[in-house]
Amino acid sequence: MTNTNSFSALKIRDIQLFIGSTACFTLGSRALAVVIGFQIYQITHNALSLGWLGLVEAIPALSLVLFGGWVADHYNRRRILLITRMASLICAIVLTTLSLGHQANLLGLYSVIFLAGIARGFSDPASSAFEAQLVPKNLTVNASSWISSFWISCSVIGPAVIGFVFDAKGAAGCYVLIATWFLLSWICMLLIGPKPQVVLDRSEPITKSIALGWKFVFSNQALIGAMALDLFAVLFGGMIALLPVFALDILHVGAKGLGFLNAAPALGSLIIMLYATKHPPIEHAGRNLLLSVAGFGVSILLFAFSTNFYLSLFALLLTGVFDGVSMVIRRSMIRLLSPDEMRGRISSVGWIFICSSNELGAFESGMVASLIGAVACVWVGGLVTLGVVAAAAVLAPQLRQLKFDPKNLDVRPATDHSPKDQ
Numbered sequence: 001m002t003n004t005n006s007f008s009a010l011k012i013r014d015i016q017l018f019i020g021s022t023a024c025f026t027l028g029s030r031a032l033a034v035v036i037g038f039q040i041y042q043i044t045h046n047a048l049s050l051g052w053l054g055l056v057e058a059i060p061a062l063s064l065v066l067f068g069g070w071v072a073d074h075y076n077r078r079r080i081l082l083i084t085r086m087a088s089l090i091c092a093i094v095l096t097t098l099s100l101g102h103q104a105n106l107l108g109l110y111s112v113i114f115l116a117g118i119a120r121g122f123s124d125p126a127s128s129a130f131e132a133q134l135v136p137k138n139l140t141v142n143a144s145s146w147i148s149s150f151w152i153s154c155s156v157i158g159p160a161v162i163g164f165v166f167d168a169k170g171a172a173g174c175y176v177l178i179a180t181w182f183l184l185s186w187i188c189m190l191l192i193g194p195k196p197q198v199v200l201d202r203s204e205p206i207t208k209s210i211a212l213g214w215k216f217v218f219s220n221q222a223l224i225g226a227m228a229l230d231l232f233a234v235l236f237g238g239m240i241a242l243l244p245v246f247a248l249d250i251l252h253v254g255a256k257g258l259g260f261l262n263a264a265p266a267l268g269s270l271i272i273m274l275y276a277t278k279h280p281p282i283e284h285a286g287r288n289l290l291l292s293v294a295g296f297g298v299s300i301l302l303f304a305f306s307t308n309f310y311l312s313l314f315a316l317l318l319t320g321v322f323d324g325v326s327m328v329i330r331r332s333m334i335r336l337l338s339p340d341e342m343r344g345r346i347s348s349v350g351w352i353f354i355c356s357s358n359e360l361g362a363f364e365s366g367m368v369a370s371l372i373g374a375v376a377c378v379w380v381g382g383l384v385t386l387g388v389v390a391a392a393a394v395l396a397p398q399l400r401q402l403k404f405d406p407k408n409l410d411v412r413p414a415t416d417h418s419p420k421d422q
Contacts, residue, residue, distance in 0.1 A: 006278035009143035014134050014192050021188035022127070023150045025085065028092070028181035030158035035166060035174045036113060039099070043106055056110050057117040062352065064121025069129075069213055069345040071122060077130040078194060084123035085186040091116045092179035099172040128350070132335050133195040141280035144331045148324075149273040156266045213345025216338075223337055223346075225396030226289060226330050227353045229388060233293050236384040239300060240265070245374040251309045264313050268320025269327065276328045285329050286402035290393055292325035297385030304379035336404065 009015050040053055072080060091112050098104045098112070135143040158181075165174050217223050239246075243261050247253050253261075281288045296319055303315035330350075338346045369377040393400050 006142065009135065009139045009146050012134075012136075012139075014195075015139075015143055015146075017188045017192045018131065018134050019147055019150050021081075021085070021185045021192075022147060023154045024181045024185035024188065025088070026151050026154035027158040027161075028088070028178045028185065030155050031162035031174065031181070032092070032095075032116075032178050034159045034162050035171055035178070036095070036109060038166065039104065039171045040106065040109060043103060053110070053113065056114050057120075060114055060117035060121055062121075064118060066213075066345075066349075066352065068122040069125040069349070072126040072129045073345050076194075077126045077133065078189065078192060080122055080126040081130060081189050082186065084119040084126070085182060085189055087119040088116060088123075089179055089182040089186060091119070092175050092182055096172050096175035096179060099170070099175060104171070125345070128334070130195075132338070134192070135335070137336070140335045141276070141282050141328065141332045144335065145273045145276040145280065145328055148327055148331065149270055152266050152270045152273065152324075156263055156270075213349055217346060217349045220337060221396050221398040222286065222402045223333060225392055225399035226333055227350060229289065229293055229392045229399075230326065230330060231353045232388040233296060233385045236381045236388070239303065239378045239381065245369065246303075246312065250307060250375070251312055253309050260313060261316060264316035265320035265323065268317040268322075269324035270320075272321045272324035273328060276324070280328065280332070281325055282329060282332050282404045285333065285404055286399045289326055289329045290389055290400060292322045292329070293392075294386060294389045295322035296326070297382045297389065300382035300385060301379055304375055304382060332404070333402075 010019075037053060094112050095109070098108045131143075131147065162174050162177070165177055169176075217227065247261055251261075281292075299315050299318035299322060303312055303319070306312040306315055334346060334350055368380070372380070
């Protein structure tokens, strides 16, 4: 039967605990990104040191995420999350210790963040796969919307709160609070009962097993189309890295305005995800995904040509709304189209696409903006995004025609070769 209660997923205790664990971990990890960056910049007064910081975290996370996906399919996912959450807690405690003196050791800070990146390489695919074990299929979209809503809310709250704590208690005080959040995340995960999981034979060569995840994604036109669509849209259409340029040189609103500009997309995504708990946009999933990315591109164009602060805020709010629709659909597709025994490896492929688009997108924006200017960089990115949507609509007909039956969330095949419900 169709589930019309928007709070249905929240009535299940294990989903409540998973949301609690995710929320606390997001508060801690997002706050950690702010504090470590600010602390390192205070020590070095060199922007390049922030670039090294991103690289130090990205290298282990990106290089290990595929192996982490294999581990998530061959070992107990709950246990993996308990280990990696504990590793994050230990990293926060070590950062607290390093920050108690007059000036923290820079190499020590980088080393701890490198270790945290290793934990992330195992945690991200295991978390995505474990979520699918917890959530009944008929609540997939409802639960996905709630989990995403809490994740985005905490992504905004964590950095905002930690700024006040830094002024009052310094870096060490921030790390104590972050360690507390990580501890609460670990406790919530511990309270979730063991779940049945198909654990695969470990005698199969790891490289062959990992390759099966990639092969499944690339053989599923809807999945690879959705992932590629998001990859290229964010890679060429992302403008977040350039917001300081717009805040200072174009809109003339300073640091305070920059804070509002950064918050606007998250607010838009939060609004649409809360709406999606009652009205999930998945009946015509493929069509809606293409329209949402096209709307994202149009919003980017509006932002590029705006010289009014409030119009720019509205444009960024719209980018968040359209990205929120895309996120709900893509998250639901991965849950519904992936066989349980391959969820970890398929999730790791998704994380590769997400991490690559975010990191490379920021680099691409900065490089292109230095050549043709920030405004031109953004509107060209908007046009490229619209071109990517048109190409996906033509080249991936199974994605364009993909539908889900809201009554039982089975996949309605668009052709004889479209993905089947797993």
